[in-house]
Amino acid sequence: MAQADTAHNAVQAGRRIVVIGGGFGGIEVARELGRAGLAVTLVDRQNHHLFQPLLYQVATSALSAPDVAEPIRRILRPYESVQVLLGDVTGIDLASRTIALDHGASLGFDILVLASGASHGYFGHDEWAQHAPGLKTLADARHVRARTLLAFELAERETDPAEQQRLMTMVVVGGGPTGVELAGSLAELSRYTLARDFRNIRPQSARVMLVEAGPRVLPAFSQAASDFARDRLERLGVEVLTGTAVEDIGEGRITIAGREMPVGVVLWAAGVAASPLARMLGAETDRAGRVLVDETLAVRGLDGVFALGDAARFVDEAGNPLPGLAQVAKQQGRHLGRSLARHLSSGEALRPFHYRGRGNTAIIGRNAAVFEQGRLSLRGRLAWFAWALIHVYLLVGFEHRMLVSMQWLWRYLTYERGARLVTDDTIRPARGVRARD
């Protein structure tokens, strides 16, 4: 029996498996296939896996970029059958079963796993991107950090009070967890961290606004959690505007609910669109560009092509599409890796995926977080600690866990932030929507 399996493995090992994307989903697929000794090539245009749930902390000077990122090669080092390639996928040809990479390179595949994630979506207003950066990559986070800190620096140099006030007006668009976390963190930055560092301005008087088109912040949470988050944000001095749509964004200005106002920084945490690679497959997608997959994560209508995480639209047993969360991608990746490994080594049919919600968290500020799982709901300090523990635990490397937890402890005690840097390479010029992250 063991021999038969091995023989089968040897045959199937000839099948070329390519995984596109080294996020939560792609890493897990590659790891599970690698564990089974199957040959896999993982392609990503970044050399690192990014712990996106903590990215807003890089954007608000609390953590440094390497704290929340890990080289993909290092994560997959133990699995010798797994190869990692740095490359930008420029095309997918299903007829010849080849993906095209930058610099004219290409890669053949028998089985393709699309785990290319999502990017910002500007609801058809791509011209807003240059004025309202979003938060998907480390470069994004450093750029947001530089913009925010520069606004205070320029205000310190400014002599016109109106211009000072404009520079210190910051608008976060989108009231989901990222928007809430950014707004809360910006408020804390200005009220505590920067409070005593300037002479001409009072950073405490910075105006931080959170704009949400829907009726409440944190729409994926309960009404009680939304109310709690709003209350805590307002206590931090954040102006929360719900039921309010952004109508236009330009250089130094934003139009909200028919009124144009001068603004120093606009941050985008509203729309998400699946990576354009999803569309390259030519398969059916939803409005956000996510590929429709069946219960085994196979792309509907294509042979040997799978998709997961933010690149896929997976509808659960109750008929609801799964949300774009790290834990969804991670569970899907692990499931698909194991399911594929069994399928290739013993011919077993692919198994259906079932999502197990591990709870939803959002952090508003020091001591203030919400955590909900099913009927369990935590708010306040306990939720904050639960959130911190879970996130430190989920960080990939041991070193990171140790360092991040120490930094948090330090910051918690002092309100200091260790990464208040503006560097020449992060003050990038305005740019368009990114092709893929």
Add this chain to the structure above:
Amino acid sequence: MAQADTAHNAVQAGRRIVVIGGGFGGIEVARELGRAGLAVTLVDRQNHHLFQPLLYQVATSALSAPDVAEPIRRILRPYESVQVLLGDVTGIDLASRTIALDHGASLGFDILVLASGASHGYFGHDEWAQHAPGLKTLADARHVRARTLLAFELAERETDPAEQQRLMTMVVVGGGPTGVELAGSLAELSRYTLARDFRNIRPQSARVMLVEAGPRVLPAFSQAASDFARDRLERLGVEVLTGTAVEDIGEGRITIAGREMPVGVVLWAAGVAASPLARMLGAETDRAGRVLVDETLAVRGLDGVFALGDAARFVDEAGNPLPGLAQVAKQQGRHLGRSLARHLSSGEALRPFHYRGRGNTAIIGRNAAVFEQGRLSLRGRLAWFAWALIHVYLLVGFEHRMLVSMQWLWRYLTYERGARLVTDDTIRPARGVRARD
């Protein structure tokens, strides 16, 4: 007496003191003047003070940028009479006693302290800058890190063995402490850290060369220390070429001693030139562009203008110009700050500066460093620990000290590096020599 001093202070407090540069020298001047309650404006084009002696560790993925940098505002926060401005000095007008900043702003002064440091110097070959980046700013360090890591990534994708070998050929130009540290650290990176992470290439077979025009590496150290450094570099696999001048550098190629060779990465650690601001003063400078100062650090021939650190040429009692070391700048800054404070508050004459050498260190790799002070000379593990202790101690913030020492301990035990990141913002296009760092 105290009253008389206070009255004198009040008069002198009207004198506008401007310090250009927030490096080791500028920070100390501002701190001492701030301690005396005198009004000072410190201008820097970066928002952070940089711990330059550890910059090579950012360039070789060992530390993250925020580990070696601290916001200037945060350092000077306790001194309420000190104001920090982010700005690029574009001109100095001694007639109107005004400095011009970017965006059309200007700043009047009665007393000016030039602490603007140094930048790379390419010996009249500014066109080499784009092919051979140097190491003066955090952006430089992240750029060098990205170039180095990308060379391995591209080699992994490459199928032509000759091109693979080219990509994995790295030349460090300049055999001073920075060059030695870079070469040793690159060798360790390829031999240990990356060793098991690739499938198509053997990072251990990367060729690391250190090219020095003079007869030996570490020319500021004893012959024994030079020999030790060379031996340790060679044991790490570094090819050390002394008495060898670089004749040309182009895209993917370098000409050394009449022979052109293909190369993947060239790093510049050879020439240093004082900031161009020194020349703006119109005062006498040496060949490296450093302003000639007298024993009180006053610029010769100018009234109320001082210079220190890498921007100044200070000749000690024995007739030797002081080297461009952090400790020189730091001691000069402290001295000038105190001397000026006394002068302004009680009319006391400015005091002459005396340098006290605290010893010279250079690190070659794990367990291998040299430390020399006068007749004391340490080599090997003890020097490494001395170096590590001194550098951790010198780091400005307590948090940094704690985190950096933990990272070092971790790296020491594992050969891992925590900051192996290539991000889109660090892969900057080729650029010219920087105006000022």
